[in-house]
Amino acid sequence: MDPVRHQRRALGFLSGILAKNNVAHALVFTGDAGLGKKQAAEHFAMARNCEGTPDPESAMFGDQGPCGVCGSCRKILSGNHPDVLFVEKDGVSVKIAQVRALLSVLAMRPSEAKIRVVVITDAGAMTPESSNALLKALEEPSETTCFVLLAGQKSELLPTVVSRCQEIRFSPLPVSFLVQSLEARGVDRDLGQACALLAGGSLDNALELASEQGLARRNWLINQICALEDQGMGQALLLAEFLARDKKAAQDDLNWIRTWLRDLLVSQYAPQHVINKDLMGLVTSRAKKISPESLLDRLQAVTDCEKDLARNVNTRLSMETLCLRLSSGG
Ligand SMILES: [Zn+2]
Structure with missing residues (x-):
């Protein structure tokens, strides 16, 4: 029941750049909430730091995927990796103080990761001041830090930020998957059908409608x-x-x-x-x-x-x- 597994195009693209070792230092994943962007970012951070051998059958990104069981993967999955940082909005926006705190961490070397991964989960909610502060980091690419910005659409971000990121678009999820997901959570079939149809392809929306x-x-x-x-x-x-x-x-x-x-x-x-x-x-x-x-x-x-x-x-x-x-x- 992983929504992200339906993002074949996005996952295929990520596995391609991982295979060629041609990953931009800043990526932006675009698409509505509830399409699996955050989970994809987490697995991407795992793939860049995995110490094990991926099982192509189970790992996201196929043979470029993370093993999911090594020390690094486990720390990331449990949210305890010191070099995989998630920045979420504080209230309604990502505030300048949050970005300043982040920059002071980035000034130091990663403590254990090969590649430190910074995921800004609500990049569309960055204030202009926050965006401009982040821009400094984006303008000075580091060998050891990769940014992943998650946003609804590129237009939510400053053009100067967008121009420094490679965009990967996430697609609406199939209605059939949404219906199955709602059924698996005990939602009545007729209600589930209506909610799935009106959800715009987003699992978050479908769950909210069914609540x-x-x-x-x-x-x-x-x-x-x-x-x-x-x-x-x-x-x-x-x-x-x-x-x-x-x-x-x-x-x-x-x-x-x-x-x-x-x-x-x-x-x-x-x-x-x-x-x-x-x-x-x-x-x-x-x-x-x-x-x-x-x-x-x-x-x-x-x-x-x-x-x-x-x-x-x-x-x-x-x-x-x-x-x-x-x-x-x-
Ligand atoms: Zn691993």
Whole structure:
């Protein structure tokens, strides 16, 4: 039930650069949360430091994969390797103090690893100050340190950061895998089907939808957004006020709005790419036909709002701007 095992293209690419020993000193893994990026980064750190012999049958990246049982692999798997560092956001952003602390560690030699691996798990949540501080490290490649940045999409990062990283894209997971994963966790089959279809290929999303109130909240939200079309500014501001009451919930809501807009875009304008026909009815039933330009504008509004929240712009103001843009078509 490993989501990352469905990332054949990304894993194939990683095993290729490992085989040629041609690994850039900074990589960025892009794709939604819940596609296996973090697990791939962990195994990549293991592969670069493995002291054993990989078993191609069980190891990720085939014969370039880590053994999973040597001292180094075990330490990484248990989160206890001193030279494999995970930097997660603190609150809503990766703060400058975190990057400064990281840089002071990087100024020293790795204590035991061949290659120290720094994984910034929420690279899209770096503030401009944090990004610029990190940039210094990216500009001075070290033989012994490799960076792996995890982000939803490249546009979340400063262009100067992106230009120093090699991008590896992670794909949406198959609906059938999501259905199986939910069933294995005891989710009812019909509910599991609906959640898997609406999850945008992300296991995290599917699990969230299948949780108590998950699907109901998502459906309520999408109904509200659809209704904004006919209700004008006053209703948009009321909805914004309601959504802004809980910042964490607001961030989840943004995820659902984005997933829905993307599904709409594909099902209305590129139906040949819809993986599962059941999705079309589920997604478009309540939505009016919106032009592709307007859908892209609305997606941009979601991205802008996420950035504002990460930058600590007032939540109510951010959500008001979002709801007005969603109601007016950009
Ligand atoms: Zn190993």
